[in-house]
Amino acid sequence: MADEIRDAFNLVYADGPISGPSQPKKSEIRPIGGLIQDAVDALDTRVVTVEGTIAPIPAEIINLTTRVTAAEATILTGVKPLSASVRLATTGNITLSGEQTIDGTLTSASDVSVWKQADPKQNGVYTSGAGAWTRRTDLDTGAELLGSRFMVREGTTYGGYILANTNTTAPLVGTDNITFTEYQKADPSVTAEVTTARAGAASVGARLDAAADQKKQMAGLGYLQELFGDNNNMVATNITDGATPAYVATALTTGLQIAQTTGGNRIVLYSTRNKIGGRHTRFRCRQTITSFPSSCRVGFSLFDGTNRSTFTLSNAGIISRVGTGAATISTSGPTFANGDVIEWRVDVYDDGTIYVQLFKNSEAPYSFGATGVPVGDVLSLAQSSGTGTSTVIHLLPKESSFDSLIDDFGRSRQDERIGASEMGDLAAARLLLQTMRRNTPVGWTPTISSARKFYFSGAVYFGNVNLTLAQVLPVYDPDVIKLYVDIATGSDINIGSAASPLKSKTAALARCLAGSKAIVYVKGGLYDFDNCWKSAVPASSTIAVVSWDGVPVISSMHDAGLVWALDSGTTYVATFAGRVVNVWDAKTANLTADGDYGRLPIASTLANCRSTPASYFVSGTSIYVNTIDGRAPDADIRVYKKHATTTANDTNGNYQTRNGTIYLEGIYFEGGVSPFFNRIDDPAYKMNVYARDCTFKYGGTDNFDINGDTYCVLQNCIAAWSAQDGFNYHAIFGSAAPQVIEISCIGRYNGTDTAGTNNGSTIHEGGCIIRVNGLYHHNQNRNVHDIGGSFSWNMGCTARDSTSGINSSNFVAGLVGENPGTQTWLDGCTSSGSLFQLEAGDLSTIRTFNLTASGANRTGTNYAGTITTYVPA
Helix, strand or coil: CCCHHHHHHHHHCCCCCCCCCCCCCHHHHHHHHHHHHHHHHHHHHHHHHCCCCCCCCCHHHHHHHHHHHHHHHHHHHCCCCCCCCECEECCCCCCCECCCEECCEECCCCEEEECCCCCHHHCEEEECCCCECEECHHHCCHHHHCCCEEEECCCCCCCCCEEEECCCCCCCCCCCCCCEEECCCCCHHHHHHHHHHHCCCCCHHHHHHHHHHHCCCCCCCCCCCCCCCCHHHCEEEECCCCCCCCEEEEEECCEEEEEECCCCCEEEEEECCCECCCCEEEEEEEEEEEECCCEEEEEEEEECCCCEEEEEEECCCEEEEEECCCCCEEEECCCCCCCCEEEEEEEEECCCCEEEEEEECCCCCEEEEECCCCCCEEEEEEEEECCCCEEEEEECCCCCCCCCCCCHHHHHHCHHHCCHHHHHHHHHHHHHHHHHECCCCCCCCCCCCCCCCEEECCCCEEECCCCCHHHHCCCCCCCCEEEEECCCCCCCCCCCCCCCCECCHHHHHHCECCCCEEEEEECCEEECCCCCCCCCCCCCCEEEEEECCCCCEEEECECCCCCCEEEECCEEEEECCCEEEEEEECCHHHCCCCCCCEEECECCCHHHHHHCCCEEEEECCEEEEECCCCCCCCCCEEEEEECCCCCCCCCCEEEEECCCEEEEECEEEECCCCCEEEEECCCCCCEEEEEECCEEECCCCCCEEEECCEEEEEECCEEECCCCCCEEEECCCCCCCCEEEEECCEEECCCCCCCCCCCCEEECCCCEEEEECCEEECCCCCCEEECCCCEEEEECCEEECCCCCCCCEEEEECCCCCCCCCEEEEECCEEECCCEEEEECCCCEEEEECCEECCCCECCCCCCCEEEECCCC
């Protein structure tokens, strides 16, 4: 390109006068031309392989659209950050009251930029209403308005524009004129250069997209050539018995119809010599089933000339992977029959990783992944069993993507877009944070995520932990499938889209096969035993389950179908299937002070149940309930159950897998043997569990139960009223122990079975746990008890009011005879209300700093560990 772009930028943005303080510095813009020029020059030599006669812009620049758009935005709108957008901008003087039509759109409690008033003192950003409009609170002072910029989202004239305040000093709102200008277009020279770059398109990015659409597909750069239905160019390979495939191929407008005319049980692959290549290739393979004799399999195969991986779906609904590479796959998928359309959407990466979404007709997809696949030819597959004809239409439509290029432009320029004052503030803030940093204590040997940092301001403890969905599964990642669940309007035969949601979480999770990446959006509400989460998530999967509408999702193991009849007095009886775990009362009037359900203990006999309000009794398949207020059991009486004969559906949030990741947000798990149960099935593997704003309550054993090598981070979570432990962490099958962070979590009233060994939070077998600002109270045994040679670092935590007798302690390290001992650090913690405050068993050590405690520590035989002080690093 002979430096045309670089020269044009240097010419257009030569140093000279600027039109105002809000215009960008031209010295900051000039290097943009060089960056684009270098990218174009580096890729220019590859253009010679392109078929066709297009402008010499290499295909890889498609993925530079983000970079170009960022550069464009910098050129057109300046360098200051944008405030929150507004919906509309006025086109003239208006009356500042009542909903009205602005720039072609009727307002409705809308944010509006009012910037063309006859009296400029009235200008500003307002929120419309039926009465007088009010200034938006983030832009209602002169200091907030000065230099502010914001985008206009809608409107015939100004939709898409960016407006900027042009006052040179902070105006006095109501007294001084407030002025704005639009920055959709810059000065004429800038506009001319951008117009030239766009070459008639809507944007530079659109120009590049149009150029890409004119190109032929390029093998080796991440594209799959299109199948045009040319049966003269087709090759068939029999990989079952070596016989010559017998088929009739017919070219159709939609693809290639292949009629398999040989009998027997053989797998035949059909190819048109299409290849994949580059870092990332996406292709689709669609197969329309028109007939098959008795059984059939369809799918695709990847073959590099030596190695082959074949992925198939049988008409019985079994998804299989065989061939060279990693372990085979055999899992459940959709069944199919004549007339069904099976579509495979496949992403293949150059490291042999593959992600597959399998669709039947228009239903929600089944997804899975695999590793170790060969990268090379793509072949469609058909297998028939018996005699007759198996006719399948194979379609490989054009859908691929270029190599992903790193968007280093925005990162490398980020600091340059921050003013000197802001840079100084940032540096000062970093220095201040460093003075507050709490380093891991001396003697702490385990490794927990180095990205997690913790601080003490002198008044409060805090960390850089802030769980979000985007950290685990970016919403816009094309490999992530999205499923929607709504118990009120959904059906498990729906496709699982927002417009056609599923009904149960179990059905949604069943669509997430091994290796899948999926977000399950669940509409807020109460999901009973038939619709809650009681299935395991497949191996090597990354799954997020979040509230769809921000309303809590209650995953409840209660039986909603019980029919009650009066037994005697205020006692009622119902027949149930399964086994009862416990019974609770969700009626508002009967909630605890913390908002938890009222507990109905089990009576020792039916007679005792009949004479004792707030109790229940089970005899065979009959359950008897005597409510606390004498009412007939209603929807608020929650009879939590488990499966009748197996343990398959005993737990609520059942997540048993290997190398998997789960993210939970806004999910309330209630009832079951364990409201949330996590376990690896092989000690060689590891899991990640993240939960934010979740609760785990009313479990028949532990409320939140982690087993195996798991990195677990909980934020703002509650474990309450379990029969045993609230938060419980164990190694299993000889695995490494969990590594846990609890941020602002609460463990309360756990241990309803009064067995004497129940805790609010506990870790075992050499695990490590960091607790920050936790509250653990009224647990039946020790509130916080870490054992088995574990490491426990607690900052700003409170433990109080254990309900046990002899074992009523707040913070406890170790057990009798344990070797090695447990190491516990208490930094700024509070202990009160229990019989004992601290307890260290034998070889264990508790180190305290700024501990607030009222009461004695437990000492003597079996409690001879060390309790001492330390100074945080």
